[in-house]
Amino acid sequence: MRPYRKIPRSPWTVAAGAALAIVTAGAFSTLAGLLVGPLHExxxxxxxxxxxxxxxxxxVYGASAPFAAALMDRLGMRRVAVGALCLVGAGAGLATTMTAPWQFVLYWGVLVGLGTGATATTFAATVTERxxxxxxxxxTGLLTAASVVGQFVFxxxxxxxxxxxxxxxxAAALALAAAGALPVVWAAVREPRKDPGRTDDTARPAGRTDDTARPAGRTDDTARPAGRTGGAARHALRTLARAARTGPFWLLAGTFAVCGASTxxxxxxxxxxxxxxxxMPVTVAASLLSLIGIFNVAGTVASGWLTDRADPRRLLAVYYALxxxxxxxxxxxxxxxVDAPLxxxxxxxxxxxxxxxxxxxxLCRAHYGADAPVVFGWVSAAHxxxxxxxxxxxxxxxxxxxxYDxxxxxxGALCAGAALLALTVRRSGQAGREALTPPVPATPRRSRALPASPPPCR
Structure with missing residues (x-):
């Protein structure tokens, strides 16, 4: 029998470790805007x-997201998250030696882009799904807000x-922050599976009450989707090929591209x-961006709460229009x-x-089921x-x-178009799930027959 782990693999412990990785990576997305003037001067x-x-x-950030989501199916979330922090730390450290624009493209564009893409919203979606x-x-709103916390704190x-x-x-300070987050993320982030011989439920996903609540095709507590063989890149590309045959994918990718353009x-x-x-002094402008980040947290958490209760399509239309x-x-x-209107x-x-x-x-989950994290990775690539x-x-x-006027x-004009596109996404996800899910043998009729209505009370 294997010994108990020192850190219980509870859902909220894993979410906290994932949040730290996301917070750290989020800080890297803000530095590029602050570097425009200094690098020019x-x-x-x-x-x-x-x-x-x-x-x-x-x-690179967007292109790496779906492959990172697929790689988490093979290597696990912890290895991918720690590897991503190593990449962003290396990119920031090498950026301190830059003397030519191509080095900025390589160090910040490629290395930091790969690392932040692997610890972006697709990472949050994967943790939430599992x-x-x-x-x-x-x-999802809380973990997404973690990225914003990294922005306005740093x-x-x-x-x-x-x-x-x-x-x-x-840049050196960010490299040190990534190095400091590595051991905590390694210790906290785990996959939802039980150790042999254990009888407690510390590794059970939050909200699951018994084994009957497991998604179809699962034979244990591992939340990795069943039946995925082959390389992570192959799985990501096959998922893209199947999703690209459905209309909702292109509508979601189009609206999310506008989201990225406008943020x-x-x-x-x-x-x-x-x-x-x-x-306006740059420090004052940075303080205003920090204020945006503070309200980002409130807005994202509130949006997550509303998503559990309202039509996501209408929420997106309202958000983009405003x-x-x-x-x-x-x-x-x-x-x-800085005045009151600003x-x-x-x-x-x-x-x-x-x-x-x-x-x-x-909407990705509703239309594409278990493949939602990878599909959302491709949608994030469009972002x-x-x-x-x-x-x-x-x-x-x-x-x-x-x-810049x-x-x-x-x-602003692009956002108006995105508001209209969001309303055209169809409500039902059945067609999208059928496009992504391979056919399964039919179950005998008698084993799945259900009464048309409950028997009358006597």
């Missing part, structure tokens, strides 16, 4: 060159470090330099000082920023493609027109 790089590195980072049955929307600190010391010191692409990459163009209106108003609000913008945008994640994951395209286009627009207006 210190190394003489154009904003378009810095934007290219951000584009590569976001595309460890929770009840309150999945709420847990953002003012990194801004102060850059202003006081240098951008290299900020990571403009706000987290270009808000600080845009505010600086209006005479986000578009705020972006259209932003050029009129940016000044050298604070109101940060509050409203913060509530809407990451609120789209829980409804999108819920990052949209984010990277607008991050690059924003730098080009600033160099060409001397203003066309970018804000364009992003």
């Amino acid at each position: 210190d190394l003489g790089w154009s904003r378009a060159s810095v934007g290219l590195g951000s584009l590569v980072n976001m595309v 460890w929770f049955v009840a309150r999945r929307g709420l847990v 953002l003012p600190v990194l801004s102060w470090v850059i202003d006081t010391y240098s951008w290299r010191a900020a 990571n692409g403009v706000m987290w990459t270009h808000f600080a330099p845009a505010a600086h163009d209006h005479g 986000r578009g209106l705020t972006l259209l108003a932003l050029p009129l609000l940016l000044t050298s000082a 604070v109101a913008f940060t509050v409203v945008f913060g509530l809407l920023d990451v609120a789209t994640v829980p409804p999108t994951i819920a 990052q493609v949209g984010a990277g395209a607008v991050a690059f286009a924003g730098g080009v627009a600033r160099d060409a027109f001397g203003s 066309p970018v804000w207006v364009g992003a």
